[in-house]
Amino acid sequence: MSSELDQFEQFLHDLLEQHEDEIVESGTDWVVETALDLRGARPRQESRRLVASVVEFNRELLTEVATGRDKRDAFIEFVTSYRASLEFNISTLMRGFLSFRKGLQRVLEEHEIDSEHRLAILERADEIYFDSIFAMADTYVTKMRKVIEERQRQIRVRDLQVARLERRLAESLLKRFLAPSVVDDIISGRRSIDQEPRSTYCTVMFADLVGFTHLTQTLDTKRLTELLNQYLATMSEVVFFHRGTIDKFIGDTIMALFGTPVEMERKEQALQAARCAVDMQRALVELDENPVTRGLPPLSMRIGIDAGNVLVGTMGSSYRSDFTAIGMYVNRASRLQTVCPPGEVYLSSDVAQYLPSSMLEPVGSLQLDGIIGSVLSYRVVSGTWM
CATH class of the missing domain: 1.10.490 (Globin-like)
Incomplete structure (x- = not known):
């Protein structure tokens, strides 16, 4: 074998x-x-x-x-x-x-x-x-x-890097408009700013730098940019301190909201908005002592405040959307600002009803451009605020 x-x-x-x-x-x-x-x-x-x-x-x-x-x-x-x-x-x-x-x-x-x-x-x-x-x-x-x-490990690492980048970008964007505590709530998922528009009672404030158009014609680009950035940064800090939300910047105009997305009682909204406006006026006086304003005429600002039910939420398209508020009381706040004397704060009776009378001085009924009917208005007596 x-x-x-x-x-x-x-x-x-x-x-x-x-x-x-x-x-x-x-x-x-x-x-x-x-x-x-x-x-x-x-x-x-x-x-x-x-x-x-x-x-x-x-x-x-x-x-x-x-x-x-x-x-x-x-x-x-x-x-x-x-x-x-x-x-x-x-x-x-x-x-x-x-x-x-x-x-x-x-x-x-x-x-x-x-x-x-x-x-x-x-x-x-x-x-x-x-x-x-x-x-x-x-x-x-x-x-x-x-x-x-190994690919799964790389994907996990990449996803973590992307998540960190998205968080940094989101924080960087949101901190321009919201107080840091609110940003933390949104990033952690405890609060959402991306919501369907709905009718909400909130207090709206408009602040405008007087004579800014003249400054744009007299200052060089570098100095104008420094001035505007310093002004907006200073005012943003004041708004955030009073738990407000910056809706938008329109050139040198600031639109801020109180009561959304951070909820507040109506009286608290009025108090925070009025105190914020007074502190903004004080901060502008201090800004006049900044080197960036050296040689310029004293800066002044008009502020108008109103309150009521407005449409609040994320509005826009798939290409661009913003969290904002629209409605009659937004328009009235804007118009109050335009008729307010430089250095003063005007607010409507809808806001004044929640504030101590000692803090206010009647202005009377104002006929505002584009607004039907007159608006009973008051001036904030800033010296009485502590």
Whole structure:
């Protein structure tokens, strides 16, 4: 029996040695014929190189040479590598193992090897083929799992970086209009500023720098920018201190809201808005002592305040939207500001009703531009505020 086995091994060894080139060519033909994407000289050359490598270690495996398995494992390590995917067509890599069996089968049929030997050789080739393809699959899956895990880790890191960037951008944007405590609530999800417009009672304030148009014509761009930025920054701090929200800047005009999105009782809105207006006037006097205003006439500001139900929410389009308030009381506050003398604060009776009478001085009923009917108005007596 041992002698017969030795004779078979010798027969197999001689067959593979004598017909190696033919097996390689037949295996390459099969790969190219079955792959529509492997036409042309270069793909055939790639296929032949891989088929020759497969034939080399399969020959040694078939004849039970120990180094055959080492060569096979080295080949599997290569074809499942990123470098191999860059160098070879993926169709060639995946068909490499089966190409040996197909090439060997053609050679056995063409040379009319007796059925007994042919069957024994193909059975052994099948065993090697399935063992090798499973080894290749295991190696490939293991590598892919590592790649996926690394990609997932990178995605988590990137998502975290994006989240941090979005938070910084959101904070940077929101802090221009909202008090820091409100920004923290919005960023943490405890409060939302992106809401459907709804009717809300709030107090609206407009503050305008007197003579700014003249300044734009007399100051150079650099100094004008410094002045405006310093003015807006100073007034924003005062508004935030009094829990107000800056709705928008319109040039040198500031529109602020009290009672939204930070909810307040109506009396609290009136008090905070009036105190804020007085503090803004005081802050403007201090700003006059800033080097940026040196050599300029004293700055002055008009402020108008009104309160009532207005439409508040996020308005605009998918391209641009803002959290803002619109309505009659917004317009009235704006018009009160335009008729207010420089350095003073005017407010309507709707605000005055919540303030101590000692803090107010009647102005009378005013006819405001674009407003139907007159508006009973008051002047805030700033010296009485503590």
